[in-house]
Amino acid sequence: MSFTIRQLQYFVAAAEKGSISRAAQSFNVSQSSVTEAIKDLESDLGVILFDRHSRGLTITHKGHQFLRHATEILSNVADARRAFDQQQDEASGTLHLGVTSLVAGYVLSDILARFRRAYPAVEVTAIEDSGEYLEHLLIGGELDVAVMVVSNLRDRMALQSEILEVSPYRLWLPLGHRLETPDSIALDDISDEPLIMLTLDEIEEATAKLLGALGSRPPVAFRTRSVEAVRSLVATGAGIAILPDLVYRPWSLEGDRIESRDVSGALPVVQVGIVWRKGSAPKQTTLNFINIAKAHRMLRSR
Template identity: 50%
Template sequence: MSLSLKNIRYFIAVAEAESITGATQSLNISQSVITEAIKSLEAELGATLFQRHARGMVLTHAGHQFLRHAHQILAAVRNAQQALSARPDTMVGRLNVGVTPMMTGYFLPYLLDRYRRVFPKVEIQLIEDRRDYLEHLLVNGELDVALLVVSNIENRQALEAETLMEVPWRVWLPANHPLRELGSLALTEIADEALIMLKIDELEESTHAWWRAAGLKPRTTLRTESVEAVRSLVATGAGLAILPDLLYRPWSLDGDRLEVRNILEEMPRLAIGVAWRRGSRSSEATQNFLIVAREHSRTHGRS
């Protein structure tokens, strides 16, 4: 089906005038053109839109339904035209963004840079906190949008979420570790190794769930909130780690190398995305942020 915007406009004119003759006067076109447009619409929709009678045209039930959608279609087109005609560098407003610690370091910077280059006059306020507190701020209307692990969201009745990228988990190990000779590692091969747990963004809770499902208990030697600490400890042989690939870098701050290996078991990927309050009317600044975030994840996301 390919609905013509011109035919939709003609349909609205006839519906408002309740006659083809009245529509010709407002549109300043011939009656035959409008008649053909209505016939074409009815054929494409597979429904009769008007009941014809001697005095004019009356909308059928299907016609009333389509009229509502027709107005929405034309409004959406007008909004798109206005958005494209406006210069992004002149747009102003305020945007309140919540981020969890992992998002601050490994997803936000380049996204924020991209947004600010396109919309330099929009004032951005950032709040970093735990996922549960960001949910509270979103529900209260204190945040416009939040970047977080959307698979962990609890208040799904009050919040809407969109996944921007899904990140696999991998095993981090030092460059001289015997297990690096294997292409992929099973959890049973890792269970007896010393493990370092990262506590940010509920990553530790996620990994514990996998261990329980596998009937294994990890030998945790250290729990930390520092990604750089994990990177350095793994690189120097203090233990292994299982972390999202988003966080991986091949070198520690001191220049020690670490490597990654895939996990043989099918592990649920980490869903990273955006959340906002359900039913709220998003500001133009928020809508543009979502557009930039989607584009950013397409061009820079890992799969």
């Protein structure tokens, strides 16, 4: 039996939300419907996609590999449906796009790929820089739109934004770490742990504010602008990390396992969104990009 689009949607939702119950809630269906769909998908593929445990689900290595294919399939299906809803063949023009480093590889790539497929005649130029500089370019009219972290957007009077994704902070641990098994981890539990600090966008600032709530701050073992370096360092036991779930992957490039756990307390979230200038109607290519980004958000939230 071949797998279905519905099975793929349930699988992606379970992988992103980490539990059957939350996946079922997002589709307003019973937990048994999601469970059976995933079991049938595993049977059809001949692989185990999730490890089941009391705290929910952990995606397996094979499941992580299949997740990329499943997401691409669902994206292509959405593109195919939209092709009959819009008159796209003659769409042309230019789009000047900005992106911050953190979201370039985690949010923008899928949106931009869908936009290029939908509007192949549009010439796209893109620049990667800090959020502060992208705001300057947007206000000055040098950029049409940007995909960036909007949690701390500076000039909300001049800029319009729409949130695409909200990502909570989670604790990253190497396999076998002493904090791997507790159901609840408090900030005090990590006060003496060496920390791997990511210095991209406002992540370092937000993490510093978060750790400032501790009586004694964890020692920083390493600072890096590379998410892959964080993964490798955490996986090999060099330290822990507190980062948005947006950039979490369960494996380092070397194939070592990385665990992810919730931390109790009021942790901040990272909001990723699209930003454009207020005060004048966006040109058509900008509106088309915004609509593509919104469609991408709706697909991921299903």
